Amino acid sequence: xxxxxxxxxxxxxxxxxxxxxxxxxxxxxxxxxxxxxxxxxxxxxxxxxxxxxxxxxxxxxxxxxxxxxxxxxxxxxxxxxxxxxxxxxxxxxxxxxxxxxxxxxxxxxxxxxxxxxxxxxxxxxxxxxxxxxxxxxxxxxxxxxxxxxxxxxxxxxxxxxxxxxxxxxxxxxxxxxxxxxxxxxxxxxxxxxxxxxxxxxxxxxxxxxxxxxxxxxxxxxxxxxxxxxxxxxxxxxxxxxxxxxxxxxxxxxxxxxxxxxxxxxxxxxxxxxxxxxxxxxxxxxxxxxxxxxxxxxxxxxxxxxxxx
Numbered sequence: 288x289x290x291x292x293x294x295x296x297x298x299x300x301x302x303x304x305x306x307x308x309x310x311x312x313x314x315x316x317x318x319x320x321x322x323x324x325x326x327x328x329x330x331x332x333x334x335x336x337x338x339x340x341x342x343x344x345x346x347x348x349x350x351x352x353x354x355x356x357x358x359x360x361x362x363x364x365x366x367x368x369x370x371x372x373x374x375x376x377x378x379x380x381x382x383x384x385x386x387x388x389x390x391x392x393x394x395x396x397x398x399x400x401x402x403x404x405x406x407x408x409x410x411x412x413x414x415x416x417x418x419x420x421x422x423x424x425x426x427x428x429x430x431x432x433x434x435x436x437x438x439x440x441x442x443x444x445x446x447x448x449x450x451x452x453x454x455x456x457x458x459x460x461x462x463x464x465x466x467x468x469x470x471x472x473x474x475x476x477x478x479x480x481x482x483x484x485x486x487x488x489x490x491x492x493x494x495x496x497x498x499x500x501x502x503x504x505x506x507x508x509x510x511x512x513x514x515x516x517x518x519x520x521x522x523x524x525x526x527x528x529x530x531x532x533x534x535x536x537x538x539x540x541x542x543x544x545x546x547x548x549x550x551x552x553x554x555x556x557x558x559x560x561x562x563x564x565x566x567x568x569x570x571x572x573x574x575x576x577x578x579x580x581x582x583x584x585x586x587x588x589x590x591x592x593x594x595x
Contacts, residue, residue, distance in 0.1 A: 363539070369546040376552045379403070379446040379466055380475055381439050389477060391440035396511035399593055402477030403437040403445055404516035405491070407457040408524075410434055410449075411532040412540045423537060425453035432540050435460045436548070437479065438519040443555045447548045449541040457484045458576050461491075478585075480513040484572030487582035492589065504594040505586075521564035523551050 380402045381388055392401035409431040415423055423430045431453030437446035448464050461467050461481075469475065470490040479491045487493045494509050495502045524530045527547040533540040 366539075366542050366546045369549050370542050373447070373545055373549055376549045376556075377444055377447055379437060379469075380477070381443065381445045383439075385475070385477060388439055392512055392515075395440060395515070396508040397593070398480070398508040398512040399589075400477050401480055401512060402475060403439060403479045404513045405435065405437045405446075405461065405479045405481050405485075406513075406516045406520070407433050407435045407460060408520045409453055410530055410540060410544055412537060413532075413534045415537050419452070422452040422454050429453075432537055432544070433457070433460060434541075434544055435464060436516065436519065437466065438516045440515055441555060442515055442519040442522055443552050444519060444523075444548045447545055449544045449548075452537070456575050457572055458486060458574065461485060462576070480509060482513065482572060484574055486574060486576035487578035487586055489579065489581045489585050491582070492586055493578070493582075495586075501590050501595045505590045508594065518564065519551075522561060523547060525562035525564050526551055526554065 385402060388402055389400055393399055409425055409427070411429055411431050412423065414420060414430045420430075423432070425431045425433065432449065433451045433453050433455050435446075435448040435451075435457070436444050438444050446464075446466050448460060448466075451460050470479070471488075475490075478489075481491050481493050483493055483496065485491055485493050492509070494506045498506045527550070530544065530547060533543055535543065
């Protein structure tokens, strides 16, 4: 029998095989990203075609026949437009009812009354110019902005604060935030979970430093539940690789981070495909503020009522 891959077909069997292996060529408009299949779109834009049509047409980096200045202006305009929607897509404690949110957190590890997990993540940036350059050097000795986020059990971001240099401690950012003021005034029924870098408060529960028996069960449930904010950071940075290092000034880095948080929430709400998340970095953040007495009392009550 003749080889079925020769140009000149010499018998019927070879012709049948050639037809079986032949793939029809499809010509697509390269300037229209929606002309490509979902796998291609997801790899480039982190959204399916339906997600792009229903949310944002964020096709900027590989546009044809555009110079660098035009691309930069376009990225800036799109970034600010998306950031302007932050109040729509990022809302504390969330778009769902408090009871539903608490129930979703409770299903993770049996930790009750949780309405969010809080932590900060460092977004690496290029060294900024000016007198305040040293303020952006963090404890790992690289330049960054320190971004606070709160998430729910579905890894949807419910609060973001992106305006602080990398040298600022997580707990200082939290104490200066609007969400701290709201929680301290009792505007929401429930507690946040934070790591040991935060002082224990009636509205922010932290783990025990040296847990004893029942306290170990509390710490275990606390760690499993609070891990959702670390998962959120991982998903966010896996979706938007630019957040591993932004080569822009700090102000623009903050704007891009908020825009990415908005897009992350859109992806979560639309149930877009989740990216693979690499292992999280442990920052080992030491506390700088002492625990509040009423916070300690509430934490002890949690141990007695739920983990003894």
